Amino acid sequence: MRVTCLATCALNQWALDFEGNLARVKSSISIAKRRGARYRVGPELELPGYGCEDHFLELDTTEHSWECLADLLNGDETDEIVCDVGMPVIHGGVRYNCRVFVLNRKILLIRPKLCLANDGNYRETRWFTAWQHQKKIEDHQLPPAIVAVTGQSCVPFGDAALEFLDASLGSETCEELFTPAAPHIQMALSGVEVISNGSGSHHQLRKLNTRMDLIRSATGKCGGVYMYANQRGCDGGRLYYDGCACIAVNGEIVAQGEQFAIQEVEVVIANVDLDAVVGFRGAFQSMAVQASAGDKYPMIHVPFRLCPNDNVSRIPHSPCDIRYHSPQEEIALGPACWLWDYLRRSGASGYLLPLSGGADSSSTAAIVGSMCQLATAAAVSGDEVAVADVRRIAQIDENDPLPCAKELAHLLFQTVYLGSENSSAATRSRSSALAAEIGASHLDVRIDTVVAAVVAFFTSVTQKTPKFRVDGGSNVENLALQNIQARIRMVLSFVLAQLMPWVRGRSGFLLVLGSANVDEGLRGYMTKYDCSSADINPIGGISKGDLRSFLRWAADRLGYPTLAEVEEAPPTAELEPIRDDYVQTDEEDMGMTYEELGVYGRLRKISRLGPVEMFKRLLHEWRDRASPTEIAAKVKSFFYHYSCNRHKMTTLTPSYHAENYSPEDNRFDLRPFLYNVRWPFQFRKIDQLAGAAE
Numbered sequence: 001m002r003v004t005c006l007a008t009c010a011l012n013q014w015a016l017d018f019e020g021n022l023a024r025v026k027s028s029i030s031i032a033k034r035r036g037a038r039y040r041v042g043p044e045l046e047l048p049g050y051g052c053e054d055h056f057l058e059l060d061t062t063e064h065s066w067e068c069l070a071d072l073l074n075g076d077e078t079d080e081i082v083c084d085v086g087m088p089v090i091h092g093g094v095r096y097n098c099r100v101f102v103l104n105r106k107i108l109l110i111r112p113k114l115c116l117a118n119d120g121n122y123r124e125t126r127w128f129t130a131w132q133h134q135k136k137i138e139d140h141q142l143p144p145a146i147v148a149v150t151g152q153s154c155v156p157f158g159d160a161a162l163e164f165l166d167a168s169l170g171s172e173t174c175e176e177l178f179t180p181a182a183p184h185i186q187m188a189l190s191g192v193e194v195i196s197n198g199s200g201s202h203h204q205l206r207k208l209n210t211r212m213d214l215i216r217s218a219t220g221k222c223g224g225v226y227m228y229a230n231q232r233g234c235d236g237g238r239l240y241y242d243g244c245a246c247i248a249v250n251g252e253i254v255a256q257g258e259q260f261a262i263q264e265v266e267v268v269i270a271n272v273d274l275d276a277v278v279g280f281r282g283a284f285q286s287m288a289v290q291a292s293a294g295d296k297y298p299m300i301h302v303p304f305r306l307c308p309n310d311n312v313s314r315i316p317h318s319p320c321d322i323r324y325h326s327p328q329e330e331i332a333l334g335p336a337c338w339l340w341d342y343l344r345r346s347g348a349s350g351y352l353l354p355l356s357g358g359a360d361s362s363s364t365a366a367i368v369g370s371m372c373q374l375a376t377a378a379a380v381s382g383d384e385v386a387v388a389d390v391r392r393i394a395q396i397d398e399n400d401p402l403p404c405a406k407e408l409a410h411l412l413f414q415t416v417y418l419g420s421e422n423s424s425a426a427t428r429s430r431s432s433a434l435a436a437e438i439g440a441s442h443l444d445v446r447i448d449t450v451v452a453a454v455v456a457f458f459t460s461v462t463q464k465t466p467k468f469r470v471d472g473g474s475n476v477e478n479l480a481l482q483n484i485q486a487r488i489r490m491v492l493s494f495v496l497a498q499l500m501p502w503v504r505g506r507s508g509f510l511l512v513l514g515s516a517n518v519d520e521g522l523r524g525y526m527t528k529y530d531c532s533s534a535d536i537n538p539i540g541g542i543s544k545g546d547l548r549s550f551l552r553w554a555a556d557r558l559g560y561p562t563l564a565e566v567e568e569a570p571p572t573a574e575l576e577p578i579r580d581d582y583v584q585t586d587e588e589d590m591g592m593t594y595e596e597l598g599v600y601g602r603l604r605k606i607s608r609l610g611p612v613e614m615f616k617r618l619l620h621e622w623r624d625r626a627s628p629t630e631i632a633a634k635v636k637s638f639f640y641h642y643s644c645n646r647h648k649m650t651t652l653t654p655s656y657h658a659e660n661y662s663p664e665d666n667r668f669d670l671r672p673f674l675y676n677v678r679w680p681f682q683f684r685k686i687d688q689l690a691g692a693a694e
């Protein structure tokens, strides 16, 4: 048996936080060493942080990464352990996204990424070039600061693997795993036994299965050991990198780390038997023929044993079941961890949420409650960083006991019900009941005097007084009166966020949370610059349907029973007067259901369908529920409202990215925002097709 101990990790890196990033890299290496590992892989671009974006264009970012690597090589961290560290490297004047393999204070190999991630949220080709020479290496002249530390002047740079005295090891980087001709296939055919993948991969609801299937199939098909490392946390943007470092052997997972967690450093270790790889491949005759025929990978020979002397006494890890979270748990955990990172890194002393008692703001409140539960659990378990963060943000003295989740919520979470004459007793009481269950400091105030002042101002300027529709006003008046209330709520929220800590004798400021969901954004069913305009929004990428199932789940699992009542109530804005024969509801106002919006959203973004193609698709899919003319009217109505309101997406509050059908205009769903909202060419075609189908 050749048993080796391998370590992969999830690190909570922060773009450009070179000191913090290096400290977490070192910490992961020392944990790996302590636990007997002979090889440690870390996340993609872990020294500068994956999310540096256009900072990668600055020479500083590459230079500081080298300085961090020099620091690492100067100490004893890399003694007797092969480390594979992610950083940018400029070779021949071209910048590459690289893995740097180091051992015993020397560099073994620099391996550039071959296939860059460039879809959805990723724009790697803007900053890096893909290495074009498969299975080729060149000499890389090291910068003087590194030469001074390692004594090496040149090291191999390119698409190669490492040949140890007793094992072989290669790597691919993140996106390469997702490509049809993934490098791990060629490496496996060249006999490489251990293949690692240092990633920067973000969370999206229900996405983990795709990643795990790829990891399992990589070694299920070719045999071998696959080690996946990932960043975890918010590194300064809308994405949450979702860790889940794991190790697979011959198609089965033998060790899996957490997908969501507060801890900054998690090291996942497994003992693996490399002879099991030889055994697997040796019995796979058709693979052997392909292996024998192919060009071999260039191997860098390293006089080091990957299997330690005591290897026979180490028991290889057995296969385990993969842990998947339900989508409801993903909503409770991912955005909560993202909010915690954002809060502790922003310098703010808490969050303020305008809590209407409706589904969206209540979901946001529950996520903040979940954040408090996670942070206090991490602190109580002894995580030193969590303890320090909790004490600092909540302003708790060194000698005072750590708070429980509800106590923490009381210190850092301010909710406010901003009632008007159009608010109902039901939403008001749900708002305060939920705040009490979470532990938030709650304010219950009325905004009528401020609304009346704005209307009075308008009347004094124009001698006209707008009326609601139910009182005989026009649509314009009706909308304007709603928008005054909505916008005043936003202004008052920022006032309270700035001053409430002062009122409570505390320092700092609160960040305002927004709670517009992805469907409202898509349809534009929101007032521009109302409470949808906040500092950050944890649910802006989550659909109404998913939020409702989250509320049902969270009522019980997070221990906030009022959420069940919230879920049962029909969504309403409460911006128009309630009458015996009239209550405003979202779906009636929008002229479409949230379920239909979810369908349009997915077809528009994920299936990439324009109006005519969407009509054709729905003509088929909805043939049992509506006539061609009705379907045509629905599709046209959606595109009309979507295009009228697209400008609202340009000013959308930054929100957690959770869905592939997000309409977020700044980073993800890039579109014009001045449309011809009549879509004359497309709508005429839809009408012709509907007529023909009738």
Ligand SMILES: Nc1ncnc2c1ncn2[C@@H]1O[C@H](COP(=O)(O)OP(=O)(O)OC[C@H]2O[C@@H]([n+]3cccc(C(=O)O)c3)[C@H](O)[C@@H]2O)[C@@H](O)[C@H]1O
Pocket: 479, 482, 483, 486, 524, 525, 526, 527, 528, 529, 530, 531, 532, 573, 575, 589, 644, 647, 673, 674
């Ligand atoms: N093409 C364009 N490019 C850039 N900006 C453009 C624009 N067209 C309008 N605008 C601007 O946008 C404004 C219109 O947008 P906006 O002021 O939002 O107003 P608007 O979209 O007309 O009305 C707000 C919508 O939100 C709905 N709503 C319902 C329930 C609750 C809430 C809530 O938020 O609580 C909202 C309400 O029923 C209505 O459909 C214009 O007055 C103009 O300033």
Ligand SMILES: Nc1ncnc2c1ncn2[C@@H]1O[C@H](COP(=O)(O)OP(=O)(O)OP(=O)(O)O)[C@@H](O)[C@H]1O
Pocket: 353, 354, 355, 356, 357, 358, 359, 360, 361, 362, 416, 417, 418, 419, 420, 423, 489, 514, 515, 516, 517, 520, 526, 530, 531, 532, 571, 572, 573, 574
């Ligand atoms: N009475 C209120 N008190 C406090 N905040 C409110 C109130 N009404 C609305 N808001 C805030 O304005 C946001 C947008 O209001 P809107 O009526 O569109 O609700 P929504 O997006 O359907 O959310 P919810 O389901 O939370 O009511 C809400 O998410 C909430 O943060």
Ligand SMILES: NC(=O)CC[C@H](N)C(=O)O
Pocket: 044, 116, 117, 122, 173, 174, 175, 176, 178, 199, 200, 201, 202
């Ligand atoms: N950094 C990367 O290469 C990430 C790309 C990959 N498609 C992912 O989402 O995981």
